Amino acid sequence: MTEHDDRTDPESPSLDRRTLLRAGGALGAAGAVGTTGALSAAPAMADGGGRGGKEHWLRPGDEGYEEALAGFNTTVTHRPEAVVLARDARDVQEAVRYAGRHDLPVAVMATGHQASVPSDGGIMVSTAGMDGIHLRPSRSSVHIGPGVRWGRLARKAHRHGLAGLAGSSTDVGVVGYTLGGGLSPALGRLHGYNADHVTRLEIVTADGELREATPESESDLFWAARGGKGNFGIVTSMDFGLFGVRTLYAGALMYAAETAPEVLRAWRDWAAAAPESVTTSAAFVQVPPDAPLPEPVLGKLVLSVRVSHVGDADEGAALVRPLRTVAPRLADTVREMPFTDWGQIHNDPEGPISAYERTTLLGELPDEAIDSMIHLAGADSDSPMGLVEVRQLGGALAREPEVPGAIGHREAAFTYFAIGMAPPGDVEEVREYGVRLMEAMGPWSTGGAYVNFLSADESDVEEVRRAYTPEVYERLVSIKSDVDGDNMFRVNHNIPPG
Structure with a gap:
């Protein structure tokens, strides 16, 4: 991999108990917290564990072991037999082959944003250090390693007038996302989805082989990996397309929670008529008292309408004008911004955090x-949640790409998502409230889910199955049976072999 750069990013009112639960940081400064990519070495495992029998394999008690497991979301903890600090694909292959000889499960983590299930007793492969970026500006594409995060890639691509289909946080790992x-x-x-624009994967499968998956080679594996999460192996590099985007007209309009009846209806109707250049969501957000936002919203529950328009700023302002007149705004951060500021649309929290989440898809x-x-x-509820969001889908998200993948439920109109953070004594309250929120949306739910929003509490087989249509799920099971019949890669939102 080439073109490495500096990974450093440039970038208290009295609250009652319920507000403190909500204020787990659903809005906050975007941070760069995750697994450590360069840690001191410990002696290798006796049977494998590092080329030349040294370094990069950490066991419980070794210096750096705990730090290597410190992911963004702390609700799931890991105690694997060993952590492998992978430097390249050969390190990943050695880890997988060792696990195969000893009948151990294999987990993989770069940033740990999406908690799944504990990797106790298995092998954890940390890909955080495999963070090479090779931009191809003339082809509007990029070749990356599995440790790359969106913020760093966005800054490098921006120098060439390009942008990727980044998630809400600058700190999320590109490959897992x-x-x-x-x-x-x-x-x-x-x-559409970023998976729609992947052109090539290198992936280590359960037999320890490094396979190249493209539309023409290993096409079933290529289809399954793009939407099937980490069930089919460990990706060691990925190629995908970028787009000519330098600026956005984007940000958030924040209203008092009490105005929600009129604002949410107006937003829904406005979004239905908006062009595909607009991506948008609306959320009840408990703003932390130290968020990098205007003073009128600090420490308050607000209704935040998020907007991103790709195109001329004047055109964007005209599009957003109806939202600016529907109710008084407590804050308005919508403006023309360089794409590199896109993380300020949602202002996701700094980590690490203990996030308990629930999700479903809505048809209307x-x-x-x-x-x-x-x-x-809303304002008169007893909700302990920090964020309850409805996000519009449709547009290119609803269309099959030229080379289909395993993404399910493209017909859904919205995602519905709730997140709460709580100290140990309040965890069950938050969990139960998340379930209650989803159940109340039952009449309008498709029954499906977006797999990246599934939480650790939604990791059993039936919960994972609802992320896919029956036809897609059956094909995933068939391919899983072919490439991982013993379910080595099960420390995740698992699709078991048939």
């Missing part, structure tokens, strides 16, 4: 669904 689809709050409705958002959302998450 893309294997689950890759739903961009900045460019999604215009260009009638007035009754909006009333339910307000009742359980």
Whole structure:
């Protein structure tokens, strides 16, 4: 891999108990917290564990072991037999072959944003250090390693007037995000899922082989990996397309939570008529008292309407004008911005955090669904959640790409997502409330889910199955049986072999 650069990014009111639960940081400064990419070495495992029998394999008690497991979301903890600090594909192959000889499960982590299940007793492969970036500006594409994060890639691509279909946080790992689809709050409705634009994968499968998967070679594996998450092996490099985007007209309009009845209805109707250049969501957000936002919203529950328009700023301002007049705004951060500032649309929290989440997909958002959302998450609710969001889909997200992948439920109109953070004594309250929020949306839910939004509490087989249509799931099971019949890669939102 080439073209490495500096990884450093340039970038208290009294609250009652319920507000503190909500304020787990659903809005905050975007940070760069995750696994450590360069740690001191420990002696290798006796049977494998590092080329030349040295370094990069850490066992419990070794210096750096705990740090290597410190992911962004702390709700799931890991105690693997060993952590492999992979430097390249050969390190990944050695780890997988060792696990195969000893009948051990294999987990993989770069940033740990999406908690799944503990890797106790298995082998954890940390790909955080495999962070090479090779831009191909003339082809509007990039070749990356699995440790690359969106913020760094965005800065490098921006120098060439290019942008990728980044997630809401600058700190999310590109590869893990893309294997689950890759739903961009900045460019999604215009260009679809990031997985739709992947052209090549290198992936280590359960037999320890390094395979090249493209539309022409290993085509079943190529189809399954793009949407099937980490069930089919460990990706050691990925190639995908970029887009000519330098600026966005984007940000958030924040209203008092009490205005939700009129604002949410107006937003829904506005979004239905918006062009595909607009990607948008609306969320009840408990703003932390130290968020990098205007003073009128600090420490308050607000209704935040997020907007991203790709195109001329004057055109964007005209598009957004109806939202600016529907109710008084407490804050308005919508402006022309360089694409590198896209993380300020959602202002995701700094980590590490203990996030408890729930999600479903909606087929429609009638007035009754909006009333339910307000009742359980709005100003007069007893919600302990930090964020309850409805995100519009459609546009290019609804269309099959030229080379189809395993993304399910493209017909859904919205994602519905809730997140709460809590100290140990309040965890069950937050979990139960998340379930209650989803159940209340039952009449309008498709029954499906977006796999990247599934939480650790949604990791059993039936929960994972609902992320896919029956036809897609059956094909995933068949391919899983071919490439990982013993289910080595099961420390995830698992699709078991048939």
